[in-house]
Amino acid sequence: MPGGHHDHADTHDHPVNVDAARSWYVLARIVDYLGIALFLGGSGFVALLWPAGGGVRAARRVITIGWLLGVVGAAATVVLEGVWAGGGPIGWPLVSRVLATDFGRVWLAIGLLWLLGGVVLADLLQRKETAARSAAWRIGALAVGLGLLRAIGLTGHTSDAGTALVEVADLVHLLGMALWIGGLVVLLFGVLPRRRPDELARVIPRYSRLAMVSVASVVAAGVVLAWQSLGSVDALLHTDYGRILLVKIAVLAVVLAAAQASKSWVGRRLDFAVVLRGDARTVRPFIYSVTAETVLVVFVLVAASVLVTASPGR
Amino acid sequence: MRPLLHCDAHKGERTEQSRSVRRAAAGSGHVAARISLRREHVVAASLVGSVVVVLGFASGLGLHHTTTSVAAPPATTGTPPPPTTEAGGDQGGGGYQPAGYSGPADSPYVPTTTSASAPVVTVTAAPTAPTTTAPGATTSTTTTPTCTAGLVPQVVDSLTTGVQGLPLLGPVVSGVGLPPLVDTLLGSCPAVTTTTPTPTTTR
Numbered sequence: 137m138p139g140g141h142h143d144h145a146d147t148h149d150h151p152v153n154v155d156a157a158r159s160w161y162v163l164a165r166i167v168d169y170l171g172i173a174l175f176l177g178g179s180g181f182v183a184l185l186w187p188a189g190g191g192v193r194a195a196r197r198v199i200t201i202g203w204l205l206g207v208v209g210a211a212a213t214v215v216l217e218g219v220w221a222g223g224g225p226i227g228w229p230l231v232s233r234v235l236a237t238d239f240g241r242v243w244l245a246i247g248l249l250w251l252l253g254g255v256v257l258a259d260l261l262q263r264k265e266t267a268a269r270s271a272a273w274r275i276g277a278l279a280v281g282l283g284l285l286r287a288i289g290l291t292g293h294t295s296d297a298g299t300a301l302v303e304v305a306d307l308v309h310l311l312g313m314a315l316w317i318g319g320l321v322v323l324l325f326g327v328l329p330r331r332r333p334d335e336l337a338r339v340i341p342r343y344s345r346l347a348m349v350s351v352a353s354v355v356a357a358g359v360v361l362a363w364q365s366l367g368s369v370d371a372l373l374h375t376d377y378g379r380i381l382l383v384k385i386a387v388l389a390v391v392l393a394a395a396q397a398s399k400s401w402v403g404r405r406l407d408f409a410v411v412l413r414g415d416a417r418t419v420r421p422f423i424y425s426v427t428a429e430t431v432l433v434v435f436v437l438v439a440a441s442v443l444v445t446a447s448p449g450r
Numbered sequence: 451m452r453p454l455l456h457c458d459a460h461k462g463e464r465t466e467q468s469r470s471v472r473r474a475a476a477g478s479g480h481v482a483a484r485i486s487l488r489r490e491h492v493v494a495a496s497l498v499g500s501v502v503v504v505l506g507f508a509s510g511l512g513l514h515h516t517t518t519s520v521a522a523p524p525a526t527t528g529t530p531p532p533p534t535t536e537a538g539g540d541q542g543g544g545g546y547q548p549a550g551y552s553g554p555a556d557s558p559y560v561p562t563t564t565s566a567s568a569p570v571v572t573v574t575a576a577p578t579a580p581t582t583t584a585p586g587a588t589t590s591t592t593t594t595p596t597c598t599a600g601l602v603p604q605v606v607d608s609l610t611t612g613v614q615g616l617p618l619l620g621p622v623v624s625g626v627g628l629p630p631l632v633d634t635l636l637g638s639c640p641a642v643t644t645t646t647p648t649p650t651t652t653r
Contacts, residue, residue: 238510241507241508241510242508244507244508245504245505245507245508246508248500248504248507249501249504252497252500252501252504255493255497256497259493270490272490272491272493272494273490273494275494275497275498276493276494276497276498279494279497279498279501280497280501282501283501283502283504283505286505287504287505287508290508290509
């Protein structure tokens with residue numbers, strides 16, 4: 137409880153500071169993951185499925201918010217890593233000490249990649265749909281996106297494994313997550329509020345297929361990563377890392393149930409919605425299931441953020 | 451008739467002029483489009499190149515690894531200790547550490563994690579056999595400071611009521627010597643150290 141933490145703070149027990157720093161560090165990682173999902177997933181959605189979305193303010197806003205969250209998350213991670221690891225006053229000496237480590241160097245690179253992402257975003261904001269349709273913008277966005285995912289992978293447990301399979305699995309896991317979650321958010325805030333029959337008919341089936349592939353990739357890559365981290369079913373059941381992973385899987389199962397509801401709506405009701413020219417009552421159940429998916433997915437990200445700060449115990 | 455012919459001649463000239471102007475404009479537009487296209491490609495290629503360079507930097511290519519690149523996590527009582535080695539089995543209810551962290555084995559940077567604001571009682575070397583009062587022996591104590599809750603923690607506190615285990619920013623930054631405005635916003639815990647002479651008896 138917050139009050140309890142205040143009490144600890146007043147007694148100036150140092151472990152409270154470390155615990156607090158860890159909790160804020162986890163929060164920073166959540167912000168960073170959300171930023172990646174919205175920026176990369178939103179850009180991917182616009183580039184692959186809905187180029188006209190480049191001209192829609194809501195879609196551009198999702199991508200912009202993703203970029204801002206990514207930048208803030210990366211900066212906060214560096215600072216809070218320093219507080220957590222070493223304590224001491226927040227300031228340039230602390231940041232420079234963190235940046236002198238391998239961990240800090242990777243996060244500096246992530247910060248630079250977010251700056252490059254700013255170039256991609258600026259181009260989209262300036263040229264809108266023209267940018268989204270151009271091959272050059274797509275190549276730039278793809279390069280920055282893959283770079284970010286790879287750099288984030290270097291901060292994870294898989295960076296210690298050093299095997300190509302695990303590193304590819306990590307990249308696929310993050311890419312699938314970003315396309316799935318970012319697509320959900322653009323769908324929810326960009327496509328569905330407009331309820332245009334032509335867009336519904338064209339974009340939703342495409343996203344449905346993309347989401348299926350993304351979820352399948354996330355699960356398959358997740359199995360590889362879990363096996364690499366834990367190594368046994370026993371470790372899954374009897375270590376803290378394993379228990380957090382089980383919680384994450386449980387929340388993911390609930391999300392997939394909501395996703396199944398969305399998928400069945402697309403199969404049964406989408407045609408009606410198009411024929412009825414985006415009738416609000418027909419589309420509403422789909423909006424509800426997509427909203428449920430989006431909210432629940434945040435809890436999966438919370439579990440993922442706790443996992444990256446936990447020791448696999450292998 | 452004549453003026454009309456004259457006028458037609460002028461009209462023909464103007465038409466020719468406007469055609470040439472249009473042609474020139476179309477030509478310059480075409481060139482502009484071509485330039486814009488090239489610039490677009492150059493930006494994309496620069497992005498790809500920059501990403502490759504930054505990833506190389508992140509991977510540590512070309513860096514000579516020394517043992518001075520690791521910051522040690524704090525070793526404090528009452529906290530889940532970060533694992534020094536990733537041995538098998540459970541880490542005993544914690545073992546939390548940022549992923550990718552190298553561990554404290556070869557760390558030059560071992561911060562003193564005793565909070566500056568924590569009450570620490572330092573007793574000077576005690577005389578072996580106290581008989582008489584001798585001046586100069588002191589007991590240095592750091593008193594518990596008065597903490598001021600900042601505005602941001604109070605707001606966040608009220609917003610996060612009911613959220614278990616989410617501590618406020620105040621504990622993280624308390625007593626770190628931030629500027630007054632930041633202290634006002636985030637809270638502060640200034641350390642107050644007083645030195646009081648105490649009588650020591652020597653035999």
